[in-house]
Amino acid sequence: MGLVGRAVEQMIHFYRGDGSDIAHFLKVYALAQTIGRGEGLESALQETLELAAVVHDIACPACREKYGDTDGKHQERESPAIVEPFLRELGVPEAQVRRISWLTAHHHTYTGVDGLDHRILLEADFLVNSEEKGLSRAASEAAEGQIFRTETGKRLLRSMFPRDD
Ligand SMILES: [Fe+2]
16 A cells, blocks of 8 residues: 555544544545646655645644634644654655645645645645535635636536536
């Protein structure tokens, strides 16, 4: 099994018993993979993106316990100490650990987007959160202007939240 496959299995084990956390990360992973492939990412960047999508919400259980919420700023504070040992245990190289840790800490940060891996992670997580919470037509239109930059992400947004125009 490749690195990403092992990360998926370990992440399911990490969330054991929590079907909604498991379903959420699997959806974000599938959409991030789809957007990355659609945008033709080279293989190392694609792997970093896919690993980041798998672990992006790793701090959520700890944040619910400590703060009673999964606020983006709380995740940013808590995630490095959890995600870095998780990735090292899987044998992820140190430079990639640091990049994925940064991405995990910034997956609610829409300003200063740094790199296609960051952009695609934001797009994939936005699509899944919108599917889970329900997205108004106005919010979908705003998102297309403010969040989505990749053509693949925009196509997925319009397929998942069709508009009549
Ligand atoms: Fe998420």
